[in-house]
Amino acid sequence: MSLRQTVAKYFTNHAETRERHDDPALVSHYYKTTKDKAMAKLEEMFSDQQLYDLNAISKEHGEISVYTKKGRKVFIIVTVIMVRPFQTAIDFSVTSESALPFDFGHSNKIIQQLYAQIDQHFTPLDRN
Template sequence: MGKFKSFFTNHNETRDEHQDPALRSHYYKTTQKKALEAVQELFGSMNGYKVTSVSEERGELSIKSKKAFIVVTIISVRPFETSVDFSVTTESGFIPIDFGYSKKEINNLYNKLDSKLPFLRGGQ
């Protein structure tokens, strides 16, 4: 039911123990500061994305794209173990359904981030 639900919504987010394995947090072998820099570089290199807010203290970034609003949360779990979570909300004009776009966007972002940072593991 979870995969069906993620298709008929305009919002998806990752967390450590998500029922959908594709929407589980990713952990990287890096510091919070380096992960934050990597995420900023990632969105800086992507056309159509604009970082609108950065809070180093909270480990959060807000990003606006043509189709979505993205919040990235970066948390240092242990020294050199940092989790990255995404929350993606699409802005649809008439109906609050994105037909899986927000989930695809999360998977796309994780794939790009996995190539920039040393991936340790996914959530539980």
């Protein structure tokens, strides 16, 4: 990452993952599971934690939207895509809501924390 990209990471209120990203922590993660199992586990994961409030679930589109209840207000969209049988990609789009137009990297930290939680439930695959 260049110096400009590093600085920009801290002075924005939005972060999202994608297939090819300049920041290695924000590259899409793949797991050895099906779309339905991933959706069910993510729904369970968000509903079990007091921090999150499920907003909407679209199993047909593979999307879950979530708000945080405590601390900084954050809106999260989780996208689950089954690439091949038993190879599922999970992507995040996280936006922080605050009076300032930036969150000092809070959105990035949330994505990394969520991926760490998902890694405990599913087997991560190489990004080929």
